[in-house]
Amino acid sequence: MTLLVTGGAGFIGSNFIQYWHQQYPEDTIRNLDALTYAGTLENLREVESAPQYTFIHGSICDKELVDSAMEGVGLVVHFAAESHVDRSIRNPQIFLETNVIGTQVLLDAAVKHTVRRFHHISTDEVFGTLELGGSEKFSETTPYSPRSPYAASKAGSDHLVRAYGETYGLPYSISNCSNNYGPRQFPEKLIALTITNCIDGKPVPVYGDGKQVRDWLYVLDHCTAIEQIILSDHCNTTFLVGGETKETSNLEIITQILSEMNIPETVLEYIVDRPGHDRKYSVDWSHIYNTLGWQPSVTLKEGLAKTIAWYRANEAWWRPLKEQNKAYFQAQYHNTN
Structure with missing residues (x-):
């Protein structure tokens, strides 16, 4: 199988690429990353020489580059995003350009090349905030209520992915994860x-x-959750992924x-x-546990x-x-x- 991983030089993306390559060494991995401040090729030294791995330097907003990168791809795992709330408050525009328009460019290419699955990595922040001291948790049915430019941009990208599934028949899955932490x-x-x-x-x-x-999710646990989602038959659906x-x-x-x-x-x-x-933020991850048997380790x-x-x-x-x-x-x- 050939995977296109976007944002694979960043924190979660690089951990995912290394994990996937260890588990499925015969799979071909293309890593499309713009190498912004949060992305570095130092994160990928362990796989950079593998013949199954290719790095593509560029933006997900570059239509021609994305179209070329998507050729022959069976699975897209879309990490690429501006992701820090503080930076979104200082400069919302880059968050809209990357997180919304960039996702739309990827979706267009995925439809054109008949990708078998488009997996979109999102956040629990799209659901807004909960009351301190309350027992409520976010679930797959929680209404969207983003409260920062970052959260609003990710909410927009989530809706785009679902819309492309409904309108163009693109097979997709979405995971809304809690706060990740770990190496890199x-x-x-x-x-x-x-x-x-x-x-x-x-x-x-x-x-x-x-x-x-906040709910805290160790990054390698997140990688195993993504693995189980994209290898499952559960398509056109959403899973919340939490760690606590x-x-x-x-x-x-x-x-x-x-x-x-x-x-x-x-x-x-x-x-x-x-x-x-x-x-x-508090995440009810019982759906992924009951459906796929995943739980944090x-x-x-x-x-x-x-x-x-x-x-x-x-x-x-x-x-x-x-x-x-x-x-x-x-x-x-x-x-x-």
Whole structure:
């Protein structure tokens, strides 16, 4: 089988490519990536020399390039996206261009080349926010209510994928996942930022009161969920993918990391909250469990320990990224970076 993976030089995409190549070494993988700030070929050193792997440098908004990349493809796994809420608040336009128009370009090419399955990676943020202290969880039937430019752009792409399924008969599947973490995550995201700041002896920023609740999914668990979805016969459907059964606030995540790294809580620095910051995400992943038998295999404690160990062992990977984006980190997190 030939796969086209978009955004495969990024965090989740690169983990997926490496996982898929290990599990299905005979499959051909084409990786289309624009190599924006969050994507690097360093993430793919383990597969770059494999004859089954090809890297294509370019944007998913480039119609001619996408059309060429789609030739002979049986499966599309679409990761490519602008994904950081803070950046979407600063510059919404690039999120609409990549996440909505780029998805439309891919869908047109997938229809033209009669792709057997188009799998779209999305987020639980399209559903909006839940009330702190409540028992409600997001499910596959939760109405969309995006509250940030990022979430709105991903909601738009979700609707486009479904529309192409209904209008053009494109076989598709969608997975709305919770917050991912693990090796190779760009160090602007909460867990990676906390770990790298601790290694550097810098203050750790906490938005607002830190009571925002998120569901945390270890990246390799996410890869196995995608695998089970795209290899199943369940088409033209959506699965929510989560990693926890217990709610955990951002502050609790940060203090767990500090404890694991033997760092005192005096490094915490509370900063002005993000505009429109969603208070709670909680995912009911019972549908994928009941339908496909998938469930996360890595506990939060185990996943944090693995992630801390990876960042400690790979300073040569993340230090240049933080240095190259120094102006952004200083502007976004004030004097904590």
